[in-house]
Amino acid sequence: MRRLHHTSREYDWGSSEDIPRFLRESPDGRPVAEVWMGTHPLGSSTVDADDGELSLASLAGELPFMLKLLAASRPLSIQVHPNAQQAEAGFAGEEEAGVPIDAPHRVYRDAHHKPEMVYALTTFDTLVGFRPTAEILRILTAIESPLAGSLAESLNARPGFSGIVRVVETLLEDKPDVAEIDQIVTSCRDLAAQGIDIKRAYATAVEIAEDHPGDVGVVMSLLLNRLTLQPGEAAFLGAGIIHAHLRGMCLEVMVSSDNVLRAGLTSKHLDPVGLVGCLDKGMSRLARVTPEQFGFSTDVFSPAVEEFALSITQCSRAEPRGAVLPDAPRRIVVCTGGEVELVNEHGDRVRLQRGESVYADGSDGVLHGIGTGELAQAYTPTSETPDAELTDLI
Known part of the structure; x- marks a missing residue:
């Protein structure tokens, strides 16, 4: 698991409050519209390395998906x-x-x-x-x-x-x-x-x-x-x-x-x-997505496209060994609330607060979230990923 750092975009429609507060930062009046998490060449994330920071793309290759945090005030x-x-x-x-x-x-x-x-x-x-x-x-x-x-x-x-x-x-x-x-x-x-x-x-x-x-x-x-x-x-x-x-x-x-x-x-x-x-x-297709449950604490939003799915895991003390996240070869995990310790199958641990994120690959195996909080995981679905229910809006 590697801690991630991301680029943000300051468009005029962005919110000066929402993303900074989500990231536990003090707003400075600038309209922060998006935070990009992925390997797109116009805004690749970076990971912690021994000699500073390393492009996520150089570590993971080109990810087929991108996760964005978006906040609009107009x-x-x-x-x-x-x-x-x-x-x-x-x-x-x-x-x-x-x-x-x-x-x-x-x-x-x-x-x-x-x-x-x-x-x-x-x-x-x-x-x-x-x-x-x-x-x-x-x-x-x-x-x-x-x-x-x-x-x-x-x-x-x-x-x-x-x-x-x-x-x-x-x-x-x-x-x-x-x-x-x-x-x-x-x-x-x-x-x-x-x-x-x-x-x-x-x-x-x-x-x-x-x-x-x-x-x-x-x-x-x-x-x-x-x-x-x-x-x-x-x-x-x-x-x-x-x-x-x-x-x-x-x-x-x-x-x-x-x-x-x-x-x-x-x-x-x-x-x-x-x-x-x-x-x-x-x-x-335009549809509402009703998730499928994975384990005891995870909802899987998988709209039956080959490139991406999203899982949302609620972590609590009710599962002392941790809530299980869906396994995948390459994934980005971001804490969207509370404080959670992410543990891989080797026992390596990373503590995440709201707004913090990590990249994990196949070598990390199954991940568990221990603590009280919420984890969002973007990943490429596998044959075992359950398709969510889609209700057409038009």
């Missing part, structure tokens, strides 16, 4: 992640064009697809996937706005998934002006004040407009489902699912990738053509 960009074929082609194209890997306008920073799973640490709000056609039409027709009326007319003429994608394409190709967006926000505010809201669509648009006034993403939010996860709940987002996280702190476990196609609610590079191209491939 909405993230509306975005989509590519599938494997799109990622390979996009990465090859930008490499051939000589676009620097860290260039702000670079879209494909690796050749991997990017399905992901969100595990809520606090109440976590997000927009994920398109609402059903009938629901979108109900939302739009109640809004007093020529723009909303024209979008509803377009969707009436071409209902279903492809029609919704065409509405998105229209909004991105012929962006409405600020006055049109403000008119929609005003109508949404009036409807919400009257107690009229359709699955939080109007309240969400008003909320987003406070952080991103005049942004086309405000209008696009009306097309998306709003999902709230309570602490301990998880959702799986396949590649190609449009989404925009709103607020809260979570763990994200995903394929080790940083490929993001954005369409709004951000100052970063936008790729509306690429985003629509991803959506045109059809809907991927």
